[in-house]
Amino acid sequence: MKIAVVGTGYVGLVTGTCFAETGNQVICVDIDERKVEKLNNGIIPIYEPGLDVLFYRNVEEGRLKFTTSLIDGIKGAEVIFLALPTPPGEDGSADLKYILKVASDLGPILSQYVVVVDKSTVPVGTAEKVRAHIAEHAQVEFDVVSNPEFLREGVAVEDFMKPDRVVIGTRSDKAKSVMNKLYAPLVRQGNPVIFMDERSAEMTKYAANAFLATKITFMNEIANLCEKVGANVDDIRRGIGTDSRIGKRFLFAGIGYGGSCFPKDVQALAKTAQEYHYDFKVLESVMTVNNLQKTKLLPQIKDYFGDDLKGKTFAIWGLAFKPYTDDIREAPALDNIKALLAEGAKVTAYDPEAMDNVRNILGTQINYAHTQYAALDDADALIIMTEWPLFRTPDFEKMNLLLKNKVIFDGRNVYELETMAEMGYTYYSIGRQAVKSQQ
Ligand SMILES: NC(=O)C1=CN([C@@H]2O[C@H](COP(=O)(O)OP(=O)(O)OC[C@H]3O[C@@H](n4cnc5c(N)ncnc54)[C@H](O)[C@@H]3O)[C@@H](O)[C@H]2O)C=CC1
Numbered sequence: 308m309k310i311a312v313v314g315t316g317y318v319g320l321v322t323g324t325c326f327a328e329t330g331n332q333v334i335c336v337d338i339d340e341r342k343v344e345k346l347n348n349g350i351i352p353i354y355e356p357g358l359d360v361l362f363y364r365n366v367e368e369g370r371l372k373f374t375t376s377l378i379d380g381i382k383g384a385e386v387i388f389l390a391l392p393t394p395p396g397e398d399g400s401a402d403l404k405y406i407l408k409v410a411s412d413l414g415p416i417l418s419q420y421v422v423v424v425d426k427s428t429v430p431v432g433t434a435e436k437v438r439a440h441i442a443e444h445a446q447v448e449f450d451v452v453s454n455p456e457f458l459r460e461g462v463a464v465e466d467f468m469k470p471d472r473v474v475i476g477t478r479s480d481k482a483k484s485v486m487n488k489l490y491a492p493l494v495r496q497g498n499p500v501i502f503m504d505e506r507s508a509e510m511t512k513y514a515a516n517a518f519l520a521t522k523i524t525f526m527n528e529i530a531n532l533c534e535k536v537g538a539n540v541d542d543i544r545r546g547i548g549t550d551s552r553i554g555k556r557f558l559f560a561g562i563g564y565g566g567s568c569f570p571k572d573v574q575a576l577a578k579t580a581q582e583y584h585y586d587f588k589v590l591e592s593v594m595t596v597n598n599l600q601k602t603k604l605l606p607q608i609k610d611y612f613g614d615d616l617k618g619k620t621f622a623i624w625g626l627a628f629k630p631y632t633d634d635i636r637e638a639p640a641l642d643n644i645k646a647l648l649a650e651g652a653k654v655t656a657y658d659p660e661a662m663d664n665v666r667n668i669l670g671t672q673i674n675y676a677h678t679q680y681a682a683l684d685d686a687d688a689l690i691i692m693t694e695w696p697l698f699r700t701p702d703f704e705k706m707n708l709l710l711k712n713k714v715i716f717d718g719r720n721v722y723e724l725e726t727m728a729e730m731g732y733t734y735y736s737i738g739r740q741a742v743k744s745q746q
C-alpha cells in the first residue's frame with residue numbers, strides 16, 4: 308500500500324518506519340527542512356532503541372522516503388496519517404492549529420479516494436473538524452478516521468509492531484477495509500482491532516492516558532501515606548499488583564509522571580470536561596498531586612541538610628522523564644534542578660542520553676558530567692531522578708570515595724533499604740522509611 312505520514316516527529320517516524328517494515332511504500336512529510344535533510348542523510352533525530360535497524364533497512368530498500376513537500380508526499384497515497392503536534396494551548400486545551408492547517412492544505416490537492424487518519428492525540432470532535440476543513444476545497448471522495456496511538460517512548464517499535472490493540476474510529480466500511488488491510492500484519496498475535504465511531508476512538512485515547520496517570524498518582528498518594536504510617540510502598544505494590552483486577556504495571560511510586568503526553572493529555576481531558584460543564588474531580592486532583600509530587604524530595608533534602616542549601620553541590624543521576632529516552636519534556640528532574648538552583652545550591656548532572664537536550668535549556672546554569680561517577684566528585688549528596696539500569700548496581704566503593712557524604716535521595720526507589728543500611732548510607736526514597744546511618 309502507498310502511505311503518506313504528515314509530521315515526522317516521534318510518532319510519525321515510528322509509524323512510517325514500522326509501516327515500511329510491513330512492506331508498504333511510505334513517504335514521510337515534515338515542514339522542518341533541517342529534520343528532513345537529516346533524515347535524508349541517514350540521521351535519525353530521536354533516540355529510540357531498535358528504530359535504527361528498521362529505519363536503515365527500509366531506507367536502503369527504498370520503502371521509506373522523506374520530503375518537505377506535502378503535494379509530492381501524498382501523491383498516489385491510499386492512506387494519509389496526520390502525526391502532528393497537539394500541544395496545550397494557553398487555556399490547557401489541545402491546540403489543533405497544526406492538524407487543521409494540514410487538513411485545509413490537503414483539500415485542494417487530493418486527486419483520488421483517500422483515508423485521512425488522525426494519529427495525533429486529539430479531543431472529541433476533531434475528526435469532524437478535519438473532515439470539514441478538507442471538504443471545503445476537496446473535489447474527491449475521502450474518509451477521516453481516528454486511529455489513536457498508544458506507543459510508549461523507549462519501547463515504541465515493540466509497542467507499534469505488537470500492539471495490545473488497535474483502535475479505529477470510523478463508520479465508513481470502505482475506510483474500515485483499508486485500515487484492516489494495513490494493520491493485518493501487526494495484529495497477527497491475536498490482539499484485537501477494535502472498531503468504533505470517531506468520537507469514541509478520540510475519547511479512548513484520553514481515557515487510557517488519564518487512567519494510567521491516575522493509577523500512578525494513586526500509588527504516589529499511597530506512598531506519601533506509607534511514609535507517615537511506617538509502611539513500605541514497594542510491598543504494597545507487590546501485594547495489590549498480584550490481584551489480576553489491579554494488574555502489576557504502572558504501580559511504581561516516584562517523583563511524579565512526566566513526558567510529552569500524560570501531563571498534556573490529562574490537562575486537555577480536564578478542559579474538555581469543563582467545556583461540556585462536567586466537573587471531573589478526579590482529574591483535577593491528579594494534576595494537583597502530580598505537581599506536588601515532582602519536588603517531593605526537597606523537604607527530605609532539607610530534613611538532612613537543614614533549610615540553607617546555599618553552596619551545597621548535588622549530583623543528579625538521570626534527567627530524562629523516564630529511562631530509554633532522551634526526552635526531557637515535563638521531566639521531574641528539571642523541576643528539581645530549578646528548585647535547587649533557586650535555593651542557591653549547585654548541580655552536576657549525568658544522564659546517558661538526555662544531557663544535550665538539557666544543555667539546550669539550562670546552558671551553564673548546571674555542570675554536566677561525562678560519567679555517573681564524575682558527577683559525584685565532591686558532591687554533598689546524590690539525587691536519583693531517572694531509573695536508568697546503569698544506576699541500579701553502581702560501584703558503591705567508588706561512590707564512597709567521591710561523595711562528601713554517604714547520602715542518597717532516590718526519587719525512583721532504585722535500591723533496597725537493607726542494602727543501603729548495610730553499606731552505611733543515609734537513604735531517602737519514596738513511600739518507604741528513611742534509612743539514617745551514623746557516618
Ligand atoms: N511522543 C509520543 O510518545 C506519543 C505522542 N502521541 C501524540 O502524537 C502526536 C505527535 O506527537 P510527537 O510525534 O511526539 O510530536 P513531535 O512534536 O515530536 O513531532 C511533530 C512533527 O510535526 C511536524 N509538523 C508541524 N507542522 C507540520 C506541517 N504543517 N506539515 C508537516 N509537518 C509538520 C513538526 O516539524 C514535527 O517534526 C501528538 O498529538 C501526541 O500527543 C501519541 C502517542 C505517543
Ligand SMILES: O=C(O)[C@H]1O[C@H](OP(=O)(O)OP(=O)(O)OC[C@H]2O[C@@H](n3ccc(=O)[nH]c3=O)[C@H](O)[C@@H]2O)[C@H](O)[C@@H](O)[C@@H]1O
Nearest residue numbers: 456457458459460523557558559561564565566568628629
Ligand atoms: O500518549 C502518549 O504519548 C503515550 O504516553 C505514555 O507513554 P510515555 O509518555 O512514553 O511514557 P510512560 O512509560 O507511560 O511513562 C510516563 C511517565 O509515568 C511515569 N511512571 C510510569 C509508570 C509507573 O509505574 N510509574 C511512573 O511514575 C514515568 O516515569 C514517566 O514519567 C503511555 O504509556 C503511552 O501508552 C501513550 O501512547
